[in-house]
Amino acid sequence: MDTKILTTLEYPKIIHRLSQHAATSLGKARAESLQPVTDLEAVKQILQATDEAYTADRLKGSAPFGGIVDITAPLHRARIGGTLNPEELLNIAATSRGGRRVRKHISILHEDNPIPMLQSIADQISEHKPLEDAIFECIDDQAEVMDSASTELASIRRELRNGESRIREKMEQMVRSSSVQKMLQDSIVTLRNDRYVIPVKQEYRSHFGGIVHDQSGSGATLFIEPEAIVAMNNKLRELKAGELREVEKILQKLTALASDYVEDLIFNLDLLGQIDFAFAKARLAHIMKATQPRMNDRGFLKLKKGRHPLIAADQVVPLDVELGNQYTAIIVTGPNTGGKTVSLKTIGLLSLMAMSGLFVPAEEGSQLCVFDAIYADIGDEQSIEQSLSTFSSHLKNIIRILGTMTSKSLVLLDELGAGTDPAEGSALAIAILEHVHAMDSRIVATTHYSELKAYAYNRKGVINASMEFDVATLSPTYRLLVGVPGRSNAFAIAERLGLPRSIIEHARGEVSEEDQRVENMIASLEENRLGAENERQTAEVLRREVETLRARHEAERERFEEQKEKLMLKAQEEAREAVAKARREAEQIIADLRKLAMEEGASVKEHKLIEARRKLDEASPAVQKAKRGASKATTKPAKIEVGDEVTVYSLNQKGTVAELHGSEATVQLGIMKMKVALDDLELIKSTAVSKVQQPKQAASLKRSRDESLKMELDLRGENLEEAILEVDRFLDEAFLSGLAQVAIIHGKGTGVLRAGIQQYLRRHSHVKSYRLGNYGEGGIGVTVAELK
Numbered sequence: 001m002d003t004k005i006l007t008t009l010e011y012p013k014i015i016h017r018l019s020q021h022a023a024t025s026l027g028k029a030r031a032e033s034l035q036p037v038t039d040l041e042a043v044k045q046i047l048q049a050t051d052e053a054y055t056a057d058r059l060k061g062s063a064p065f066g067g068i069v070d071i072t073a074p075l076h077r078a079r080i081g082g083t084l085n086p087e088e089l090l091n092i093a094a095t096s097r098g099g100r101r102v103r104k105h106i107s108i109l110h111e112d113n114p115i116p117m118l119q120s121i122a123d124q125i126s127e128h129k130p131l132e133d134a135i136f137e138c139i140d141d142q143a144e145v146m147d148s149a150s151t152e153l154a155s156i157r158r159e160l161r162n163g164e165s166r167i168r169e170k171m172e173q174m175v176r177s178s179s180v181q182k183m184l185q186d187s188i189v190t191l192r193n194d195r196y197v198i199p200v201k202q203e204y205r206s207h208f209g210g211i212v213h214d215q216s217g218s219g220a221t222l223f224i225e226p227e228a229i230v231a232m233n234n235k236l237r238e239l240k241a242g243e244l245r246e247v248e249k250i251l252q253k254l255t256a257l258a259s260d261y262v263e264d265l266i267f268n269l270d271l272l273g274q275i276d277f278a279f280a281k282a283r284l285a286h287i288m289k290a291t292q293p294r295m296n297d298r299g300f301l302k303l304k305k306g307r308h309p310l311i312a313a314d315q316v317v318p319l320d321v322e323l324g325n326q327y328t329a330i331i332v333t334g335p336n337t338g339g340k341t342v343s344l345k346t347i348g349l350l351s352l353m354a355m356s357g358l359f360v361p362a363e364e365g366s367q368l369c370v371f372d373a374i375y376a377d378i379g380d381e382q383s384i385e386q387s388l389s390t391f392s393s394h395l396k397n398i399i400r401i402l403g404t405m406t407s408k409s410l411v412l413l414d415e416l417g418a419g420t421d422p423a424e425g426s427a428l429a430i431a432i433l434e435h436v437h438a439m440d441s442r443i444v445a446t447t448h449y450s451e452l453k454a455y456a457y458n459r460k461g462v463i464n465a466s467m468e469f470d471v472a473t474l475s476p477t478y479r480l481l482v483g484v485p486g487r488s489n490a491f492a493i494a495e496r497l498g499l500p501r502s503i504i505e506h507a508r509g510e511v512s513e514e515d516q517r518v519e520n521m522i523a524s525l526e527e528n529r530l531g532a533e534n535e536r537q538t539a540e541v542l543r544r545e546v547e548t549l550r551a552r553h554e555a556e557r558e559r560f561e562e563q564k565e566k567l568m569l570k571a572q573e574e575a576r577e578a579v580a581k582a583r584r585e586a587e588q589i590i591a592d593l594r595k596l597a598m599e600e601g602a603s604v605k606e607h608k609l610i611e612a613r614r615k616l617d618e619a620s621p622a623v624q625k626a627k628r629g630a631s632k633a634t635t636k637p638a639k640i641e642v643g644d645e646v647t648v649y650s651l652n653q654k655g656t657v658a659e660l661h662g663s664e665a666t667v668q669l670g671i672m673k674m675k676v677a678l679d680d681l682e683l684i685k686s687t688a689v690s691k692v693q694q695p696k697q698a699a700s701l702k703r704s705r706d707e708s709l710k711m712e713l714d715l716r717g718e719n720l721e722e723a724i725l726e727v728d729r730f731l732d733e734a735f736l737s738g739l740a741q742v743a744i745i746h747g748k749g750t751g752v753l754r755a756g757i758q759q760y761l762r763r764h765s766h767v768k769s770y771r772l773g774n775y776g777e778g779g780i781g782v783t784v785a786e787l788k
Contacts, residue, residue: 001035001352008378009349013310018034021283024068026276030274030277037355038370039370047295052117054292054359056106060108063106065272065276066098066101069091084258086139089255096128096265098272099127102272106121131261135258137149138250152246167196167232171196185220190223192213195211195225197224198223198224208227210230211224285358290360291364294367296367296368299324300324302367303368305362306360308342319343326463328437329463331446333464333466339467340414343444348376348410351369355368355371369410375410376411377401391419394415398432407440411441413445416432416445426452430455463482466480466484468481643657645684646682648667648669654669711743716747728760731767732766743784744782746781748780754780754783772784
């Protein structure tokens, strides 16, 4: 791609921003050398790497690049036999360790959220832990060779420390001596040329033997190494020389070890640079609030709310534009300072960014094309040195573009035909556009010439566009309007600024009738467009509201269905458990009855036991029940009267209607009474039918062993003696049937019957305890007995 065109479209500024987000010099070098790619598959690959890094950065943050530096130069020196210094060796170990951390980080991310491309790069990073351990065992964090690097070095340094201690101790004894102190400038021990000395006054030089190593600027102080410690200092120098030789030996050994891994480490650097570069692109995308564009090589371009990345977010005006489908050329007309050039640069720069594997600041769903080249002639490039006018400069660029462009190129021309006679300039502009259009290149051009409006209107595949201008405020809105040619707005601006109306009317008269019709047509088109845009925005708001309500309703419906299903399953499970418990108890009772019959010689009919077990099985609820609504719809509801036997749908229980209250009925369910809606009842047996089929008989309390035993005994209206006999028989049958609790209905009355029955229950052998009925069980009109 032409460097001049990249500069014109401000591509280097994007590269500079990208390089600032690289964590290492390796990633920064890759960012600074980034160029647009012209192969579609290659562009998709590098965009995928950006997308994976974007996902990883959003979920877990950037990869841990700490400690990684460019160690290429030290590695090359190690390869040719040079000895590396401690800092270089420490950087090699830190970079190797950093590579292991990055590889592990990517692997963990890949397990949770697949990032195959980054994983494939990270998998190739080789590990060299033996090299790292060897270096870290010898060199500390301050890049100093440690005593533990070798036993010889540890011994030398121990002797050095001991020798220095002895020298200091001896010299401090000297400076503390009263006879010596008067000859010293200061009572201190210092170093000169790595040898211990004391500051002696000039006049006392003859009192000290030894060696003078330095003197003060005034010459009044001499730094003398006393003769008594010369031999000790010499020994110290020898030890330091030995230390340097041992350190050099250690560094050579570590360098030789590192040279064995040079090729692997250099390859690791390339891989780490790729990963850092991908994360730099991801961080830039986060900051720009950019999205991944869909790419094609068909010359199709569609930007949704595209923003120029170098304009502040609170000032940039989003751009909506489509090119390469119904039309391959866009002619943008309108006044200066309306934003035409910015729109041109936005299209070009976002295309370059996408071709470089960068996300673009636009909405999701934007599409961009991989062009073989992007050409741009933007701005005034007048040259005094080359004696080129504005027109000549533009024309020279255009000639170069026309000579190299292809059908897969994007051409951006700003102020086409400007800088010369309007008639000739517009004719030349039309000819250039016609040539580019015939080449099937994609072109976006801006111009002032009104003749080009007619050209775009009449030419298939070419469309007009303009920059919106608010006449009310006399300012541009910087919005690109595709399909509407630009207006001059000169008369409207002049009128609002106060130019006399007579002058404006005279000026209007100078404009040809055809031009006035064109201006009026454009004004009408723009008015219709604004109306349609407002209606579209209103419809969009309503659509979003409807979608929100629909989504909310659907979520509530799903939540209701889920809750209903859970409640049904829970109720069915509870019912199954209750029936299972009852079945176990019934089986035990039947077994006891068989045993009792065998012991007493009585006979129990087996088929009756089987029939009883079958009825118990039928009481078990089905997994899925038919909807009540469907059952009720197919059955005509019958009139329900007091005394009718009914089924309560919601409880799946049978009972008897005790009272009627309009749309509700009080139903006796065993020992309980409940108010239930009539539409929740199904008639099983009517009292009217019973009266016709069976004449009413006198009340009797007699029971037989073959009758089905109920859990309650109604004694209302009976005298105490008859009631006691019936209670005794009822308790015996209930005990044999294994009932745990029964209810005896005696009514409220005078309380004589209640007192007599409770006194009898107190001494009955089958009764464990008794109590009056609770609320809903009959109150003081019922006594509930618990059996043993």
